Amino acid sequence: MVWFAIICEGVIELFVPDESFVAGLLAWLVGGWICLQIFHVDPIAEGILLAAGFVLLLAENVERTAREFRR
Amino acid sequence: MLELVTGAGWPPMAAAFLVSLIETLAALGFLLTAGAEHGRFQALIGACLAPLVFAVAIVAFGAAAWCIPRDLIQLILGTLLLFFGLRLLRQAVLWAGGVIGAEERATAYRHAMSRLRWHAREGTASVERIIVASIVTLVAPRAVAVAFIVIALGAAGGAFAPPAFGALAGFVAAGPLASALYWRPIRFTRMAIEFLGGAAVAAFGTFWCGLGIGAKWLGDDWTVLPLAGVFLGMAAMLVPLARSRVSGLV
Numbered sequence: 001m002v003w004f005a006i007i008c009e010g011v012i013e014l015f016v017p018d019e020s021f022v023a024g025l026l027a028w029l030v031g032g033w034i035c036l037q038i039f040h041v042d043p044i045a046e047g048i049l050l051a052a053g054f055v056l057l058l059a060e061n062v063e064r065t066a067r068e069f070r071r
Numbered sequence: 072m073l074e075l076v077t078g079a080g081w082p083p084m085a086a087a088f089l090v091s092l093i094e095t096l097a098a099l100g101f102l103l104t105a106g107a108e109h110g111r112f113q114a115l116i117g118a119c120l121a122p123l124v125f126a127v128a129i130v131a132f133g134a135a136a137w138c139i140p141r142d143l144i145q146l147i148l149g150t151l152l153l154f155f156g157l158r159l160l161r162q163a164v165l166w167a168g169g170v171i172g173a174e175e176r177a178t179a180y181r182h183a184m185s186r187l188r189w190h191a192r193e194g195t196a197s198v199e200r201i202i203v204a205s206i207v208t209l210v211a212p213r214a215v216a217v218a219f220i221v222i223a224l225g226a227a228g229g230a231f232a233p234p235a236f237g238a239l240a241g242f243v244a245a246g247p248l249a250s251a252l253y254w255r256p257i258r259f260t261r262m263a264i265e266f267l268g269g270a271a272v273a274a275f276g277t278f279w280c281g282l283g284i285g286a287k288w289l290g291d292d293w294t295v296l297p298l299a300g301v302f303l304g305m306a307a308m309l310v311p312l313a314r315s316r317v318s319g320l321v
Contacts, residue, residue, distance in 0.1 A: 006208040007124075007207075007208050007211045007212060007215070010208065010209070010211065010212030011212045011215050011216070013212070014155060014158065014212055014215075014216045015151060015154045015155055015158060016154065016158075017158045017161060017162065018161075021157075021161070022154060025153065025154065025157070026150075029150065029280055029284065032281075032284055032286065033284040033285070036284055036285045036286060037285065043285060043286050043287035044286070044287050044288070044289060046281075046284075046285075046286040046287075047281045047286035047287055047288050047289075047294075050277065050280065050281050050284075050286055051277050051281070051298055051301065054153065054157070054273070054277055055301060055302065055305045058157055058160065058161060058302075058305065058306075058309070059305060059309055059312075061161060062161060062164050062165065062168075062309045062312070062313055063309075063312060063313070063316060065161075065165060065170060065313075066165070066168060066170045066312070066313040066314075066316035066317050067316045069170045069316075069317055
């Protein structure tokens, strides 16, 4: 069943390019949920913060990957 | 048909079209390389088996989406769409910035081929069967990804026809596009398609993740467009940053 394992690995790689990146996205999402449900932050403001966080996480990951490539 | 294009169905249709185009072009690349290295017959068999994988994935994802409670579906599918879209966007930025090149993108092909060749030496399967299996294992994840995008955009958005039509159009357009852009422009065109597709899918993912956790968006469904614009704008700004990091100027 090697072929099945390779297909599964291929599918996972399409969603998880970098474990720390995905962990950061999930942490931001969970933090957003906590802010909404427990601290009752304004839902529209939370939506904007959510999107801003995802964009910044993308920027951080690209910058770190490029810097590590140079090394 | 006109309603698909002019109504609210066109954003998911466009997103599914772009993703289907990207993944079909990638699969075509693998098939052409495998055909050149190992023979057209094996590549043809691999190409014929890949749609079976697509059909199985559609049934599996559709059944899973049917079983997931309605209030969770947007959160789970939105999260997966977000990961997929940001992965595409990240890859496009790193490619455009010179961090990853054609060699790295070809590594997946060589890695899968070498693993299966090792098993051909150790086991009893014929080399031809192993080559066909190699081709299917490279093309199948792409088919699974497109199936997921169609089901996710359809289930979370409440209509399957627009993303299904978009995915089919992307699949059909990939062949003529690859033929027409055989020369240098194909690298730029593929990069542009990955930027647009990644931004669109990431925007949908962000939109539905937000709804899933209880956030609200100004402009309701049309918020996807400015979200995609923000992702695209940020990606465009990251390309020179990546280039400067690679060259060591900053």
